[in-house]
Amino acid sequence: xxxxxxxxxxxxxxxxxxxxxxxxxxxxxxxxxxxxxxxxxxxxxxxxxxxxxxxxxxxxxxxxxxxxxxxxxxxxxxxxxxxxxxxxxxxxxxxxxxxxxxxxxxxxxxxxxxxxxxxxxxxxxxxxxxxxxxxxxxxxxxxxxxxxxxxxxxxxxxxxxxxxxxxxxxxxxxxxxxxxxxxxxxxxxxxxxxxxxxxxxxxxxxxxxxxxxxxxxxxxxxxxxxxxxxxxxxxxxxxxxxxxxxxxxxxxxxxxxxxxxxxxxxxxxxxxxxxxxxxxxxxxxxxxxxxxxxxxxxxxxxxxxxxxxxxxxxxxxxxxxxxxxxxxxxxxxxxxxxxxxxxxxxxxxxxxxxxxxxxxxxxxxxxxxxxxxxxxxxxxxxxxxxxxxxxxxxxxxxxxxxxxxxxxxxxxxxxxxxxxxxxxxxxxxxxxxxxxxxxxxxxxxxxxxxxxxxxxxxxxxxxxxxxxxxxxxxxxxxxxxxxxxxxxxxxxxxxxxxxxxxxxxxxxxxxxxxxxxxxxxxxxxxxxxxxxxxxxxxxxxxxxxxxxxxxxxxxxxxxxxxxxxxxxxxxxxxxxxxxxxxxxxxxxxxxx
Amino acid sequence: xxxxxxxxxxxxxxxxxxxxxxxxxxxxxxxxxxxxxxxxxxxxxxxxxxxxxxxxxxxxxxxxxxxxxxxxxxxxxxxxxxxxxxxxxxxxxx
Numbered sequence: 001x002x003x004x005x006x007x008x009x010x011x012x013x014x015x016x017x018x019x020x021x022x023x024x025x026x027x028x029x030x031x032x033x034x035x036x037x038x039x040x041x042x043x044x045x046x047x048x049x050x051x052x053x054x055x056x057x058x059x060x061x062x063x064x065x066x067x068x069x070x071x072x073x074x075x076x077x078x079x080x081x082x083x084x085x086x087x088x089x090x091x092x093x094x095x096x097x098x099x100x101x102x103x104x105x106x107x108x109x110x111x112x113x114x115x116x117x118x119x120x121x122x123x124x125x126x127x128x129x130x131x132x133x134x135x136x137x138x139x140x141x142x143x144x145x146x147x148x149x150x151x152x153x154x155x156x157x158x159x160x161x162x163x164x165x166x167x168x169x170x171x172x173x174x175x176x177x178x179x180x181x182x183x184x185x186x187x188x189x190x191x192x193x194x195x196x197x198x199x200x201x202x203x204x205x206x207x208x209x210x211x212x213x214x215x216x217x218x219x220x221x222x223x224x225x226x227x228x229x230x231x232x233x234x235x236x237x238x239x240x241x242x243x244x245x246x247x248x249x250x251x252x253x254x255x256x257x258x259x260x261x262x263x264x265x266x267x268x269x270x271x272x273x274x275x276x277x278x279x280x281x282x283x284x285x286x287x288x289x290x291x292x293x294x295x296x297x298x299x300x301x302x303x304x305x306x307x308x309x310x311x312x313x314x315x316x317x318x319x320x321x322x323x324x325x326x327x328x329x330x331x332x333x334x335x336x337x338x339x340x341x342x343x344x345x346x347x348x349x350x351x352x353x354x355x356x357x358x359x360x361x362x363x364x365x366x367x368x369x370x371x372x373x374x375x376x377x378x379x380x381x382x383x384x385x386x387x388x389x390x391x392x393x394x395x396x397x398x399x400x401x402x403x404x405x406x407x408x409x410x411x412x413x414x415x416x417x418x419x420x421x422x423x424x425x426x427x428x429x430x431x432x433x434x435x436x437x438x439x440x441x442x443x444x445x446x447x448x449x450x451x452x453x454x455x456x457x458x459x460x461x462x463x464x465x466x467x468x469x470x471x472x473x474x475x476x477x478x479x480x481x482x483x484x485x486x487x488x489x490x491x492x493x494x495x496x497x498x499x500x501x502x503x504x505x506x507x508x509x510x511x512x513x514x515x516x517x518x519x520x521x522x523x524x525x526x527x528x529x530x531x532x533x534x535x536x537x538x539x540x541x542x543x544x545x546x547x548x549x550x551x552x553x554x555x556x557x558x559x560x561x562x563x564x565x566x567x568x569x570x571x572x573x574x575x576x577x578x579x580x581x582x583x584x585x586x587x588x589x590x591x592x
Numbered sequence: 593x594x595x596x597x598x599x600x601x602x603x604x605x606x607x608x609x610x611x612x613x614x615x616x617x618x619x620x621x622x623x624x625x626x627x628x629x630x631x632x633x634x635x636x637x638x639x640x641x642x643x644x645x646x647x648x649x650x651x652x653x654x655x656x657x658x659x660x661x662x663x664x665x666x667x668x669x670x671x672x673x674x675x676x677x678x679x680x681x682x683x684x685x686x
Contacts, residue, residue, distance in 0.1 A: 106609045110640065113612050119639035145641045152647030155607050159644055 039262030044238025045487055046257030047219045048227035049525070049548055051275040052211040053251035053268035056244055057185050059193035060178035062168045069133050081124050081134035084173035088166055089115035095184065111162040115170070120145060134174045142167035153331035190252060192244050195484070196223045206230050210272075211252035213259055215241035216484035219470075219492065219520060227254070228523055231544030235259055237487040285551040288316050289539070291532065292557045298538035299546055300354070302518060306345035308543075314550075317354025319540020320466070320518040321346055321414075323399065324361050324368075333370045333395060339402035340409065347410040355412065356466060356516075356540070358445065359399055361385050361419040371395065380474065385420025385445075386430060397433065404437040417443035417466055422451050427461040445518075447471035452500035455507035455515075462513075465504055467536070469519025473497050492521035493574035498534065502569060505535020516540055525552035526582055532558070533565030560584070594663050596671040597655045602678045605649035610678040615640045617673055621666040625658040637670065 071077045092112035096105045114120065123144055127137035142163050149160045168180045182191065188208045195216040209232060217223045217236035227234030233254030240259070244250060249263040251271045263271075289299035300319025303309060305326070309318075326334050326342050334342075347355055362368045363384025371392055376382035389396045400416070407413050418430045421444035434442045443464035446452050452472065455465060469492050470481060476497055479486040501517070508515030516538035517531050523545035529552060531539065539549060556564075564581040571577035602610035618625050618637035626634035627643065629652060635642035637656065648654050654674065656667050 106612075110608050110612045113615060113640040114644075117639050117641045119636060119642050145645070148641065148645035152645050154647065154649070155605065156644050156647050159607075163641075 040240075040260075042235075042238055042240035042244070042259040042261060044213070044235040044241070044257050044259065045219055045491070046234075046254045047217075047224035047236050047520075048212075048232055048234035049255040049523075049545070050211075050231065050233040051251065051253050051255075051271060051278070052190065052233045053249065053263065053271035053275075054188055054190045054210040055185075055268075056192050056246055056248050056250055057183040057189040058244070058246045059182055059191060059196075060172070060180045061194045062180050063172040063175055063177045065135050065139055065171060066175075068136050071128065071131060071133050074128055077134050077137070078125055078128045080174060081128060081137050081170075082121055084134065084138060084170040085115050085121065085124070085166075087173050088169045089113075091169070091179075092166075098184075107162070110159075111166065114159075114162060115166045117145075135171050138170045138174060139167060142170075157331065190250055192241055193223075194241075196226070204230075206232070211254065212236075213238055213241050213244065213250075213252060215239065218481060218484060218487035218490045224520065225542075228520065228545060229542040237484050282547040282551050285547055285554060286314055287550075289550055289553055291553055291561060292555055293559075295532075295558045297532050297536075297553055298354070298516070299550055300356070300516070300518075300538055300540035301546070302540050302542050303346070305342065306349045309346070309349045309351070315351055315543070315546055317352040317356075318346065318350050319354075319356050319516055319538055321355055321357045322361065323358060324366065327360060327362060327368050328366070331369050333368075333398070336398055336402050336405075339399060340405045343403055343406035343414075344410050347406055347412040347414060350412070353412055354415065356415040356417060356443070356518075357403055358466075359386070359396060359403075359416065359418050360388065363388055363420075380480070385447075386418040386426060387420055400434055400437050400439070404439060407438070413440055415441040415443060415464060417445055417464070419445045419468070420447055420471075421445060421458070422448045424454060424457045424461060427458045431461050445471075446500075446504055447475065449476045449500055452503050455504040456510060459507055459511040459513050464514045464516070465508060466516045466518050466540070467501055467504055469497065469501070469517060469521040472500060472519070476500060488574070491574040492519070492524065492527060493568065493571075493577045495569055495571055495577065497521075498530065498565070498569055501531060501536065502534045502565070508537065509535050514538060523549065525549045526578065528553060529556045529561045530564045530568045530581060533561035533563070534569075593657050593659050594667055595655055595657045596667045597653055598671040598674045600648050600650055600652045600654060601675050603650050604679050605652065606643055606646060606654070606674075607649075611640060611643050613678055614670065614673060615643055617670055621658075621670070622662045623658045623660050623666050625656055625666055625670060628655050628657075629653070630655075 089112050092108050092115055096108035096112060120141055123141035124137045127140050132140060146160045146163045149163065150157045165181060172180055182204055188210050190211045190213060191209050192213045195214050211232055212223055212227050212234040214223050214236045215238060223236055224234060233252050235252055235254060235257050238259060244261055248261060249265055249268045251260045251263055251268060289297040291297065298316050300317050301315040302320040303318055304322045326339065362371065363382060371388060373383055383391060403414060403416055416434050416439045421427050427444050431442045441463045443462050443466060444458055445468045446465050447468040451458060473490045473492065474481045477489040479489040481490065504515050514537045515535060517536050518540035521527050522531065522539035523541035525548045528539055528549045564584055567580045567584060568577045571580055600606055604610060606614065615638060625637040627637045628634040629646050629648055634657060635646060637643065656670055658666050
């Protein structure tokens, strides 16, 4: 509560907001004091389908330290820094009190203790004595203790994120800036932020966050992936986001990528009611994936562990089991036994029995300490995915051994694929290693354009392909996945990307072997019909996307999918492609 | 200097709630208590960050040390705390 209450005005801390937000005292009651909220429509990229509406809570960005300033009065400076830490400790303790008995409450309480830590205070005092101003003293002290936690490894290293949060909060307090981090206003809200970091999203309570709107980010950014996994409508790369006033009412259309601002409260509630009705309608579509004329299209789940296989997902299996979640945040590689247990749990729990296991996708872009890889100037183009085997073949071999053992123990034979396969030679080598361990279905992720262009040749070595559209876009369009300014290039409706998918689909048909899509493109219901038209035989996505995709496929014939695919391949740009395919399928539905 | 060596009984190790309870108890003692793992550098038991940085998991042996009046009693009470599974107590209490 303190966060929003403490913000004196809408869009605090953002100069751009001041000229546009006319009704900006942050509370809906501005309408009573004259001046209606500024109404308008903002556009961005819709990355997680669905509609929602609610009150806006803005997330303040982490504070940036200004240049160091000379300190005249050391005692005053020390007091300023220590008071900031005390405020943070009190706020965290109050938050912990609102979640009594829960895991989150325990962690917040421990975090409150960190903020009040005598060791931290001592380091701050030493830093000020050495000439630092309050902000830099807090920043450096947190950095010092952060390194100690990282050295302790395991669960202890994970607490470094708590210290980062303390640092951001305390520095903001010193500088008189709004409290950073995800707000906790005590009512459901639409979260508006510059961008979301993984650490922010840990604390996101899906019961109170209605939708996400970010100024930065692209279709494959962390925000987008989180939103889809939670079923939250989301719009990213929304340039107008800084203008949205704190406490105003907005609606978010995560399919069209639109944010309507300046709504009346009643209008927002009506939108929420309609969205709930739409969800009920979609939930009524069940069963395996089929086109209107009965062509089977397997609908599968993307998961990171057995915990993601919740009830009610109605998938026909797992199309992408990302094994790296077992490896992330670890100082040492997980051992053979631990891996067997994790893989066996997924194999036993999977609906329908089909599980596609992807071997470790790490590297210098997703660093794992135990791999001990040297830093690279361009990690996305460096040693990652299957390429890690060039320097650490043992890691891949142990993983394949563990997958084979989990298959024996569970009686479920997994499909196994490698990430970042680029050449036929790499595909042959991986296939040989997997088959030597008894794996019967070996495949490759298609993420590198060179591999897509040689899909037919790769399929002579392999049993299946799975297209990772997120990375394939990044590499085909020379555009960083995390680069908000380039998000339009990463739009999965780009004809250049679809041409590479078409090449894979053609090769799969010719070889009579399955070709799936496990990138987030598969989760867009309209684009899913285009992918099927391009020859894709399975679609893998996070659980909330299954029902909308199933429902859309069920009312589109294979012939219509193929017509849509031709239209999309020839379209001038993604917006034109979307519009033309949507118009075509709407006309088809009307004729029926 | 009086010392006690004790094995961490809490399942999550000296982390989260167990760490908080231990630091709270240490702060309530009349004497400064230091904690270390093996021959490692002793850390003040009143510092959450220093205690976490020990990286003491379930089964780790830690040594507590204190000096002066009340040292023996303080060590007994803190060692007894670490020898209990504080996570299990939380589960049954909640």
